[in-house]
C-alpha cells in the first residue's frame with residue numbers, strides 16, 4: 401500500500417515507521433521544516449525507545465521517506481492518515497480541530513483517484529463527517545472515503561503497542577474503505593490482533609471513552625490513596641487486592657501525582673465538552689477532571705509537609721520532569737504544576753530528567769537543570785521523585801544523603817519500600833502508604849480497639 405502520514409509527531413512518526421516496517425511504502429509529511437530536515441538527516445526529533453533504529457532501517461530499505469510537500473505524495477496515495485495534533489482549544493477546552501481541518505483542505509486539493517482518508521488523530525464525534533464535507537466542498541470531483549482509526553499507543557512503549565495492539569478500531573461509513581484498511585493492517589490481523597469495524601462516530605467515541613475510563617481509574621486509586629493515608633491503610637496492597645480481580649484489572653491502579661501528558665488531560669476535557677453540548681453530561685468525567693486538577697498542587701503541599709511546613713528559601717530537588725518515563729514529552733506533565741507551586745511558596749528548584757530537560761526549559765523558568773539525580777540533590781532540603789525513570793529506582797541512598805542538606809525523600813511514585821529508605825536515615829513520604837508512626841497515631845485517635 402502507498403501510505404501518506406500527515407503529521408510526523410509522536411503518533412505520526414511511530415505509525416509511519418511501523419507501517420513501513422510492515423512492508424508498505426510510507427511518506428511522512430510535516431509542516432515543521434526543521435523536523436523534516438532532521439529526519440532526512442537521519443535524526444529523530446523525539447525520544448521514543450527503539451524509534452531511531454526502526455526509522456533508520458526502513459528509510460534505508462526505501463520504504464520510509466520524509467517531506468514537507470503534501471500534494472505530491474497525496475496524489476499517489478492509496479491511504480492518507482491525518483495524525484496532526486488536536487490540543488485543547490484555548491478558553492473552552494474543546495478539541496482544537498484547526499490542524500485536522502487544515503490538513504483536510506490541503507489533502508482535498510491534491511487527491512487523484514480513489515483514496516481513503518483516515519483520522520488517526522483523536523477527534524471528537526462528528527469530525528469525520530466534517531472532514532468529508534470539507535473535502536467534498538474543496539474538491540467536488542474527488543473520489544474518496546473518510547474513515548476513523550484512533551490510535552491507542554502509549555509513549556515510551558509506542559512501537560510495541562503499535563505492533564501488538566489489543567485491538568484495531570476502524571470506523572467507516574463507506575464500504576469502499578474496508579478493503580484498503582484491512583490491507584493496511586493485514587500483517588497485524590494475521591497475528592490475530594482483532595480488527596474491530598464500526599460506524600465512524602462509534603469509532604471516534606471509542607477513543608475518548610477509553611482514555612476517559614483510564615483517567616478515571618487512575619483518579620479513583622489516587623483518591624483511595626488519600627483515604628489510605630487517613631485511615632492507616634496501604635494503597636499498593638489495596639491495588640493488588642482489587643487489581644487481581646479480573647473484572648477490575650491491575651493496570652492503571654498506581655497511585656501517584658495525578659495523570660498528565662499529551663492525551664488524558666485534553667481528551668477528558670474534550671469529551672466532557674462534547675457531552676455537555678449534547679445535553680448528556682458525564683458527571684464521572686467531570687469529577688475526574690476536577691479531582692485531578694487539584695491533585696498536582698496538593699502534591700506540592702505534601703512536599704511542604706514533609707519539609708516541616710516552611711520551604712521559603714530552601715531547595716527542592718525534583719527528580720523526573722516528563723509526564724512518564726521513557727519519553728521526552730512534557731505536555732501537561734504534573735511536574736509543571738508541582739514545581740510552580742513549590743516556587744510560589746519560595747523554594748529554589750534543582751531538577752533532573754534523563755530525556756525531558758530540553759522540552760522543560762521553555763516551560764519551567766528559574767530552575768537549575770542538573771546533570772544527574774545527585775547533582776540535583778546537592779544542597780537540597782528535600783528530593784522529590786515525580787517521574788519513575790529507571791535511573792531513580794535504584795538511587796544510591798547513602799550517596800544521596802551525603803550530598804543533601806537534609807535527608808528528606810518524597811516519593812510520588814511509590815518506587816521504594818518505606819523501611820529501606822527510613823533505614824538509611826531519611827524522612828520518607830510516599831503516596832497512600834502511611835508510615836508506622838502515622839498508623840500508630842491514627843489508631844490512637846480512633847475508637848478504643850478493645851475493652852480495658
Ligand SMILES: NC(=O)c1ccc[n+]([C@@H]2O[C@H](COP(=O)([O-])OP(=O)(O)OC[C@H]3O[C@@H](n4cnc5c(N)ncnc54)[C@H](O)[C@@H]3O)[C@@H](O)[C@H]2O)c1
Pocket residue numbers: 406407408409410411412429430431432435470483484485486499502503506520521522523551552553554555662663
Ligand atoms: N502522543 C500520544 O501518545 C498519542 C496517543 C494516541 C493518540 N494521540 C493523538 O494523535 C494526535 C497527534 O498527537 P502527537 O502527540 O503525535 O502530536 P504532535 O504534536 O507530536 O505531532 C503533530 C504534528 O503534526 C504536524 N502538523 C500539524 N498540521 C499539519 C499539516 N497541516 N500538515 C502536516 N503536518 C502538520 C505538526 O507540525 C506536528 O509535528 C493527537 O490527536 C493526539 O491526541 C496521541
